[in-house]
Amino acid sequence: MTVVGVVGAGVMGIGVAHNLAQSGYETVLVDIDEQILTDAKAAISRNCRLSRLMGGPALDPDEILGRITTAVGVEALAKADFVIENVTENWDIKREVHAELDRVLSPEAVVIVNTSAIPITRVAAVGSHPERVVGVHFMNPVPAKPVVELIPGFHTAQETVEVTRQLLSGMGKKAVDVKDASGFVSNRVLMLTVNEAAYLVHEGVATAESVDEVFRGCFGHPMGPLETADLIGVDTILYSVEVLYEHYADSKYRPCPLLKQMTDAGLHGRKTGRGFYTYDNKG
Numbered sequence: 001m002t003v004v005g006v007v008g009a010g011v012m013g014i015g016v017a018h019n020l021a022q023s024g025y026e027t028v029l030v031d032i033d034e035q036i037l038t039d040a041k042a043a044i045s046r047n048c049r050l051s052r053l054m055g056g057p058a059l060d061p062d063e064i065l066g067r068i069t070t071a072v073g074v075e076a077l078a079k080a081d082f083v084i085e086n087v088t089e090n091w092d093i094k095r096e097v098h099a100e101l102d103r104v105l106s107p108e109a110v111v112i113v114n115t116s117a118i119p120i121t122r123v124a125a126v127g128s129h130p131e132r133v134v135g136v137h138f139m140n141p142v143p144a145k146p147v148v149e150l151i152p153g154f155h156t157a158q159e160t161v162e163v164t165r166q167l168l169s170g171m172g173k174k175a176v177d178v179k180d181a182s183g184f185v186s187n188r189v190l191m192l193t194v195n196e197a198a199y200l201v202h203e204g205v206a207t208a209e210s211v212d213e214v215f216r217g218c219f220g221h222p223m224g225p226l227e228t229a230d231l232i233g234v235d236t237i238l239y240s241v242e243v244l245y246e247h248y249a250d251s252k253y254r255p256c257p258l259l260k261q262m263t264d265a266g267l268h269g270r271k272t273g274r275g276f277y278t279y280d281n282k283g
């Protein structure tokens with residue numbers, strides 16, 4: 001039985017663990033405290049119950065949660081065959097987590113980095129097995145999105161890429177191969193768009209509602225960029241734009257001050273109940 005560890009039980013970790021368990025994988029979900037893990041299990045249960053309504057399959061929450069064990073700290077991942085890391089988009093946090101994983105994991109374990117913009121080669125350099133580290137940029141909400149970006153780092157072995165492709169296929173995902181450049185394909189474009197949309201609100205050119213209405217009504221996008229920001233997490237958008245700005249040293253990625261203020265104020269979008277819009281329930 002393949003055991004998959006999932007590090008980080010936030011927006012992405014919840015979706016990745018759900019998707020793995022739904023696909024029959026024994027899943028170990030890890031975060032830094034029990035309350036986050038309790039909330040994550042409640043969110044997975046809720047998402048299972050809503051699955052049918054949202055156009056997905058009918059799911060039994062108890063069956064899905066029966067394949068997920070939770071633990072505080074990465075020590076619980078010593079026997080994992082794969083680990084999918086989904087911690088905060090912050091280099092200091094990611095670096096520390098990958099150093100811990102390097103101490104704990106079996107040398108054969110494959111480490112999958114889920115990041116919006118941090119280069120995979122940089123993450124892989126933290127541990128002693130860069131050939132076993134590969135990037136996968138999952139899309140949100142994970143169980144509902146059939147395509148991911150698959151990103152080998154400089155030292156990633158071809159075998160690591162292929163076993164990861166098989167795992168993704170088992171999760172129902174098609175992997176699009178992308179080279180290792182900060183932001184990959186999707187977020188080089190999406191983060192610039194969301195950042196510029198935030199500038200429109202910041203400068204008073206239009207309200208968030210008007211910006212989103214233009215994208216939905218004129219371009220046929222199912223969601224506008226600021227609704228998308230709330231879904232992704234306003235803090236995660238800011239951190240990703242900061243990574244792009246630092247990496248390319250290019251002013252076109254200058255982070256919008258409104259994103260900084262919203263992040264400081266806890267307006268992180270759906271996950272905190274308020275972002276560009278207000279939500280009745282978290283999540």
Ligand SMILES: NC(=O)c1ccc[n+]([C@@H]2O[C@H](COP(=O)([O-])OP(=O)(O)OC[C@H]3O[C@@H](n4cnc5c(N)ncnc54)[C@H](O)[C@@H]3O)[C@@H](O)[C@H]2O)c1
Pocket residue numbers: 007008009010011012013030031032036085086087088089090093097114115116117137138139140231232233236240271
């Ligand atoms: N939100 C999206 O739509 C999206 C999409 C694709 C990729 N990503 C990337 O996925 C990663 C996770 O994003 P998210 O939106 O889930 O963030 P999030 O803020 O919702 O969750 C991050 C989680 O990591 C946990 N964490 C922090 N330090 C930890 C540690 N030392 N050990 C274990 N857990 C720790 C936090 O407690 C939190 O639960 C980021 O790198 C992000 O860029 C996000």
